[in-house]
Every structure is written in structure tokens, then in C-alpha cells.
Amino acid sequence: MKRLPFFLSMGSCPRRCIYCHQGEITGTYSVPSPEDVLRTVSAFDSPCEICFFGGSFTCFPPEKQQQYLEAVFAAPSGSTVRFSTHPECISGAVLKEAGRYPVSMIELGISSLDDEVLKACNRGYSGEEALASLRTVLDEGFHAGAQMMIGLPGQTRESSLQDLRRIDEIRKGHPVTIRIYPCLVLEKTPLAELWREGKYSPLSVSDAAVWAGKLLN
Numbered sequence: 001m002k003r004l005p006f007f008l009s010m011g012s013c014p015r016r017c018i019y020c021h022q023g024e025i026t027g028t029y030s031v032p033s034p035e036d037v038l039r040t041v042s043a044f045d046s047p048c049e050i051c052f053f054g055g056s057f058t059c060f061p062p063e064k065q066q067q068y069l070e071a072v073f074a075a076p077s078g079s080t081v082r083f084s085t086h087p088e089c090i091s092g093a094v095l096k097e098a099g100r101y102p103v104s105m106i107e108l109g110i111s112s113l114d115d116e117v118l119k120a121c122n123r124g125y126s127g128e129e130a131l132a133s134l135r136t137v138l139d140e141g142f143h144a145g146a147q148m149m150i151g152l153p154g155q156t157r158e159s160s161l162q163d164l165r166r167i168d169e170i171r172k173g174h175p176v177t178i179r180i181y182p183c184l185v186l187e188k189t190p191l192a193e194l195w196r197e198g199k200y201s202p203l204s205v206s207d208a209a210v211w212a213g214k215l216l217n
């Protein structure tokens with residue numbers, strides 16, 4: 001099935017993570033409206049997976065989430081929808097509402113489960129809270145995804161491996177799709193300031209490949 005991605009650049013994020021600037025990586029600072037999405041999917045002629053990437057989907061007000069999700073009913077029959085979101089904005093009520101739609105995956109931007117790393121990155125939650133959100137998504141029967149990062153401030157390979165072990169413990173046989181993102185230094189971010197001050201060094205391409213390879217093993 002074809003994917004139809006919509007990027008909600010930093011839409012509704014509860015705070016600014018120190019490495020993030022989705023306007024810089026996409027070159028656009030606007031977020032497509034539910035009407036934009038509806039117009040695009042209505043013109044599609046075969047079933048598709050509507051994807052809401054970027055931002056923090058379930059941190060939008062409930063009515064706005066519904067407006068975006070409703071687009072799946074205007075798409076060709078058999079279409080599905082997926083979204084990525086922030087672990088802080090997962091609750092039983094949010095997932096109950098999501099359950100009214102053919103949701104193919106809910107991805108959580110977890111980054112790390114190491115409390116020191118999360119604090120250094122201004123993520124705003126603890127590793128235990130992120131795991132609890134992931135567990136809730138799985139318990140409600142959704143296919144879950146976890147977006148992990150490597151090379152974050154204060155992060156080590158061992159702490160990443162420990163993150164994976166903790167996810168494995170709670171998933172209880174349910175599949176969890178893991179995506180691994182090496183941390184890059186983007187202009188106009190607090191991380192760029194740390195880098196300029198010599199307080200942070202990004203991974204080299206080869207170190208990032210080895211680190212990600214260890215996680216895949």
C-alpha cells in the first residue's frame with residue numbers, strides 16, 4: 001500500500017527538545033490543515049496509508065486530532081492511518097478515540113529511556129513514563145513503533161542497549177517497530193550552541209553505523 005505522508009512540523013509539541021528544529025529540516029514552518037489533508041487524500045485513487053509524521057499528534061486538541069483522522073474515511077476503501085506522537089500525550093481516552101479509525105501504527109518518539117539523557121535533551125518525561133505509554137499503546141491492541149535515538153548528550157551505547165532490553169521486557173511478545181535516528185546538530189537549536197561551546201560532539205558516520213548495528217544485533 002502506498003504511503004501518503006503529511007509532516008506536521010513541530011505541531012503541538014509540549015516543549016522544544018534541544019536537538020530539534022523541524023522547520024530547518026523540512027524548509028517549511030507551516031503545518032497542513034485538516035482541510036489540506038482531506039483535499040489531498042480525496043484525490044487519491046487507490047488505498048493508502050495516511051501518515052502523520054513530525055510534531056506531537058496526540059498533543060493536538062481532541063477535535064483537531066479527529067479532523068485529521070477523519071481524512072481516512074475520505075480516502076479509497078481499505079486505507080489506513082498512522083501517526084507519531086509524544087509519550088506524554090498518550091492516555092486511555094486518546095487511544096479509545098484513535099480506536100474508531102483504522103490505525104496501522106502509533107509511533108512514540110521515545111529517544112532514550114535513560115533519565116539523565118532525557119533531562120539533558122529537555123524531553124520532559126522519565127524513562128518509566130515513556131515505557132508506560134508504550135505499554136498502554138500495546139495493551140490497547142495497536143501496533144506500536146518506538147523512535148529511538150543514538151549519540152544524544154550523555155548517552156552511551158550501553159544505555160541504548162539497556163533501552164532495548166527494557167522495551168523487550170514490556171512488549172510481551174507484541175511486535176514493536178524500532179526506528180533508529182542518529183542525533184545530528186541542526187542550526188538554530190540549543191544543541192548547536194552546545195556544539196559551538198565544545199560541550200557536545202556528534203557521532204561520526206562510522207561510529208553511528210557501528211552503534212546502530214549493535215542495536216540491530
Ligand code: SF4
Pocket residue numbers: 010011013014015016017020021022054055056086109
Ligand atoms: S523532537 Fe519531537 S517532541 Fe521534540 S520538539 Fe521535535 S517534534 Fe517536538
